[in-house]
Amino acid sequence: MSSESPRPTFTELGVAVEITDALEALGINRTFAIQEYTLPIALDGHDFIGQARTGMGKTYGFGVPLLDRVFDSADVAETDGTPRALVIVPTRELAVQVGDDLQRAATNLPLKIFTFYGGTPYEEQIDALKVGVDVVVGTPGRLLDLHKRGALSLDKVAILVLDEADEMLDLGFLPDIEKILRALTHQHQTMLFSATMPGAILTLARSFLNKPVHIRAETSDASATHKTTRQVVFQAHKMDKEAITAKILQSKDRGKTIIFARTKRTAAQVAEDLASRGFSVGSVHGDMGQPAREKSLNAFRTGKIDILVATDVAARGIDVDDVTHVINYQTPDDPMTYVHRIGRTGRAGHNGTAVTLVGYDETLKWTVIDNELELGQPNPPQWFSTSPELLETLDIPEGVTERVGPPTKVLGGTAPRPPRRTRK
Incomplete structure (x- = not known):
């Protein structure tokens, strides 16, 4: 029998019942390592740098405490339709994914969550901000554009999350992020997540975070790739x-x-x-x-x-x-x-x-x-x-051929291509 005790549940870590009920409905009860380590610090409003590989539960590592604090924390002002939380991610696809995950966890909360990214018209996004958004998820370029237009107010943002910070650095978003950060002149909590810690990310963290705790959800000699x-x-x-x-x-x-x-x-x-x-x-x-x-x-x-x-x-x-x-x-x-x-x-x-x-x-x-x-x-x-x-x-059955059926159409591609003819 293993002597290792199971990881704590979200309830045991003090997460609001409205959120734990929503997670339980999704089949999520116990925490991953990154969540176990970050939740107590995040729920107390401290800044931190979370270092963990992709696929290890980072989204709810910041998403659960973010929702909990916006919903019911004494040091976060009551929601009034202007953003209380801002989550910045590197790509449109990740923005959609994070927005969906937060939406599911917030099913029982009276919070409005909206996702903003480029490649789509501004009008719908500006209209959403006019109606009121409590939690903003988005890519750096579009968020900065909306702020410059006066549509996105950052004055009352109490919680800032930078997710996949190293990828944002790789994609050249650092100047946009710094401009957004400079607009947050008031006191707020910052959570920064990154799989790796290049020098530019550490410089960013030292410049804009307040006495951050550095959390690694793995040992220092852990492999860069999943053991699974x-x-x-x-x-x-x-x-x-x-x-x-x-x-x-x-x-x-x-x-x-x-x-x-x-x-x-x-x-x-x-x-x-x-x-x-x-x-x-x-x-x-x-x-x-x-x-x-x-x-x-x-x-x-x-x-x-x-x-x-x-x-x-x-x-x-x-x-x-x-x-x-x-x-x-x-x-x-x-x-x-x-x-x-x-x-x-x-x-x-x-x-x-x-x-x-x-x-x-x-x-x-x-x-x-x-x-x-x-x-x-x-x-x-x-x-x-x-x-x-x-x-x-690779456990491929004997006798398989290189064709499995008639031509199909590529989703996101062009019309089906006929089979190649082979010369007899």
């Missing part, structure tokens, strides 16, 4: 990657799968190829409009499609717990991109498989990733779509 994720790496010829991918997608027990490509062009090509082979596939990349991206992501979340082909920037913020496989169709450019990609599986305690196809021209990139993350796989084996090792390692 099995990593399979091998060299693959560029001309054989499509056939290999088609076979991996027929692994036993494969569920929702994200395939990563470095470029928009490759993402579109891979999605079209898989659709031509009969797979149910959607695409998310930078050339797509926001409505099309949201349509693809919603179809993936709800299970209408079970394969999503994405570029790195477009995929940031895809927060789906039941992704069983991630396939790196192209080797990432750097170690942290690798960590972020494979962090989309093996989340919240689930098991996952991450497969990386290292092209013969990508071996140097893989060497850097392997050395930096100490993965112990400096010389990946060479496998082909016909290699028995591929079938055995």
